[in-house]
Amino acid sequence: MGRVETRMYKRRKKRAARLRWLVVIVIAACAAVWFFGKGQASFVMEKIGLSVPAPLTGDLDKTTESREVTLPAETWYAIQTGVFSTQEAATQKADAYSQRGAPGTVVKQGEKWRVFIACYGTEAEASAVRTRLETNQKVDTYLYVWECPELRMRLSGMTGQLDAAEAGFTLLTSTAAALRDIAVELDAAQLTTQEVVSAMDAMDAQITLWEDTVNRRFGRDVPALFRDMMAITANWDARYDDLLAAEDATALSAALKTHAMGMYDEICSWRTALAAQ
DSSP states (O other), X not given: OOOGGGGTTOOOSSHHHHHTHHHHHHHHHHHHHHTSOOOOSXXXXXXXXXXXXXXXXXXOOOOEEEEEEEEOOEEEEEEEEEEESSHHHHHHHHHHHHHTTOXXXXXXXXXXXXXXXXXXXXXXXXXXXXXHHHHHSOOOOEEEEEEEOOEEEEEEEEHHHHHHHHHHHHHHHHHHHHHHHHHHHHHTTSSOHHHHHHHHHHHHHHHHHHHHHHHHHHTTOOOHXXXXXXXXXXXXXXXXXXXXXXXXXXXXXXXXXXHHHHHHHHHHHHHHHHHHO
């Protein structure tokens, strides 16, 4: 199989279309605020104790409003095969699993390096895989529960600005989750590398659209909340290039897991820092 990047512009209409549901909502939300025009109203964020859901709308409204927003708690379930004091030892462990067809990835947390071979959005999925690994391959694993805290805020500003904020919240979590779930499907041979690249192209397009929308909304005066979110999306370019550089399905799966977990870890750290302010 050749390098994945040689296929980066191919489109497969069948299963690739099934992946795009992960990003369609965010693309539509960003598109709705794209045409609002540059706003001059100030943007204010404060944490609140209560939350009222406020879905994105397509109203072209430049009036100032205050909106209560909740970023719900997120929980990922990773299958861990070891914890090491050195990166070298962890990488050797991950490579050993990759050679057995279960691409592993290394995540640094504190002074330790954890080796994961898969990550899921539900405990039931992760537990089922752990059972198969222990029964069929005699592989001992540990279920690592990775929690991202809920965050409640009140946002004040123009409607277009608030819509951009909510679109950004959805964008971050949906992109990380998409990378995670695509890795699972790739490991199960439910997707081809071409289909994965098509999905990544769609993610790249939505991230670019959202960043451009924020710049149009605020110009040079981008609030700290958006700067923090854009610091996470800014890392996407390097992640995107690394994913496209994968030489085969095994390397691509490992890269997907690495960047899914890395992005999720950044999101959780960002939320924790906001909650502490």
